[in-house]
Amino acid sequence: MKVRVEVFLKPGVLDVQGKAIEAALGGLGFSGVSDVRVGRIITLDIAGDDRAKAEAEAKSMADRLLANAVIESYRVEVA
Amino acid sequence: MKSAVIVFPGSNCDRDCAVAIERSTGYPAQMVWHTETKLDDRLDMVVLPGGFSYGDYLRCGAMASLSPVMAEVKRLADRGVAIVGICNGFQVLCEAGMLPGALLRNAGLKYVCKAVTLDIVNGQTRFTSAYGTQREAVMTVGNGEGNYFADDATLDRLEGEGRVVFRYRDNPNGSSRGIAGIINGAGNVLGIMPHPDRAFEADLGSADGAKLFQSVAGSALQPA
Numbered sequence: 001m002k003v004r005v006e007v008f009l010k011p012g013v014l015d016v017q018g019k020a021i022e023a024a025l026g027g028l029g030f031s032g033v034s035d036v037r038v039g040r041i042i043t044l045d046i047a048g049d050d051r052a053k054a055e056a057e058a059k060s061m062a063d064r065l066l067a068n069a070v071i072e073s074y075r076v077e078v079a
Numbered sequence: 080m081k082s083a084v085i086v087f088p089g090s091n092c093d094r095d096c097a098v099a100i101e102r103s104t105g106y107p108a109q110m111v112w113h114t115e116t117k118l119d120d121r122l123d124m125v126v127l128p129g130g131f132s133y134g135d136y137l138r139c140g141a142m143a144s145l146s147p148v149m150a151e152v153k154r155l156a157d158r159g160v161a162i163v164g165i166c167n168g169f170q171v172l173c174e175a176g177m178l179p180g181a182l183l184r185n186a187g188l189k190y191v192c193k194a195v196t197l198d199i200v201n202g203q204t205r206f207t208s209a210y211g212t213q214r215e216a217v218m219t220v221g222n223g224e225g226n227y228f229a230d231d232a233t234l235d236r237l238e239g240e241g242r243v244v245f246r247y248r249d250n251p252n253g254s255s256r257g258i259a260g261i262i263n264g265a266g267n268v269l270g271i272m273p274h275p276d277r278a279f280e281a282d283l284g285s286a287d288g289a290k291l292f293q294s295v296a297g298s299a300l301q302p303a
Contacts, residue, residue: 009183013228014253016184065145068138068174070181071228 001046001054002079007067008039042066051078080299082108082124085152085168087143092129092165092276099276100126103289104296111148118151123299124161124292125152127168129221129274139182139224140170149175161205161295162268166222169260169270178263178270179237180229182222186253190223194284195273196248197259201241204262206269209294216287218273220251220259225272227254227261237261245271 009015015037022036044061046054058076067074082100086093093110100108108126111118118125133142143149149171156162156177164172172178185191197216199207210216229237234256237243245260252272260271275288 013183014186016186016188016253020188065137065141068141068181070173070179071183 001049001051003044003046003054003058004077004079005042005044005058005062005066006039006075006077007042007062007072008037008074009071010073013071054078080104080106080123080296081119081121082106082126082295083111083118083122084108084126084128085111085113085148086128087113087130087132087146087171089132089134090128090130090167092167092274095274095276096126096128096165099279099288100124100292103279103292106296113143113146113148115148116151118148118155120155120158122155122160124163124295125155127152127162127164127171128276129166129168132167132171135224138170138174140167140172140174143167143171144174153177156263156268159265159267161299163206163291163295164268164270165274165276166225166272169272170224172268172270177268178261179233180227180255180261182224182272183226183228183253184224185222185226185251190221191225191251192219192221193251194219194278195251195259197245197273198248199244200246201244201262203241204244204266204269204294205298206262206291206294207244209290209297213290215248216245216278216290217285218275218278218288219284220273221277222252222272225252225254227258227272229255234258240264244269245273
């Protein structure tokens with residue numbers, strides 16, 4: 001099953017890349033842009049056809065490796 | 080004193096650390112490849128060096144924290160052996176859950192490489208006892224993700240328990256409360272962003288880093 005894990009810095013953790021991109025967008029003339037956040041998307045394929053199991057497994061992967069709970073939150077999507 | 084420097088693929092300060100330990104303490108260090116599954120029980124100190132372990136893939140230190148040797152590093156840490164994580168080594172210790180917090184991208188987005196003055200906040204640790212009455216130390220930072228972050232409750236606890244060991248006088252990377260180095264609750268695991276291994280003799284601009292290794296040697300050589 002195709003699984004997609006989105007990892008973002010938690011709200012409140014300064015996203016300096018987002019800030020820099022926000023400033024650059026302003027420089028390009030895009031006005032009114034705020035709250036730019038940079039994240040990471042990890043896609044993977046999990047064998048089998050049990051959606052719930054795939055989701056649980058992906059969450060476990062995120063907890064143990066894909067995201068660092070100190071600074072990041074994540075969202076799992078099973079296709 | 081017996082010490083080991085762990086070498087991960089992408090470590091680049093491993094030899095610096097070995098030279099720094101030997102010149103500072105007079106005792107040579109053994110180099111240990113990250114796939115090692117057994118560390119010598121008689122070790123007094125294990126150093127996780129700076130560099131870019133695993134190319135900083137996913138997050139700095141994330142992959143290295145899962146290396147086979149880390150189970151052994153944890154085992155020795157639980158036995159009270161001194162563990163020093165420098166720069167990328169600090170990131171590895173945080174990723175391994177051996178120290179609280181995480182290291183974020185520098186607030187200024189730039190890689191910073193320069194000498195910094197540190198306040199020795201706690202001079203009574205296994206890593207700072209040799210500084211005596213000296214309350215500041217000059218070392219070099221070289222990091223792009225050295226911005227120490229932890230939530231306020233954790234920071235309060237670290238400060239309250241005397242676990243903030245080094246603090247930047249002029250914060251170069253946006254670290255929370257200017258934190259440059261912390262220890263674990265038991266006091267035997269140190270994470271430090273600046274490099275004592277690049278400041279162990281006057282020709283390098285500062286010899287202040289030598290005392291960090293001498294502190295560990297001093298505690299190791301005391302009769303039990």
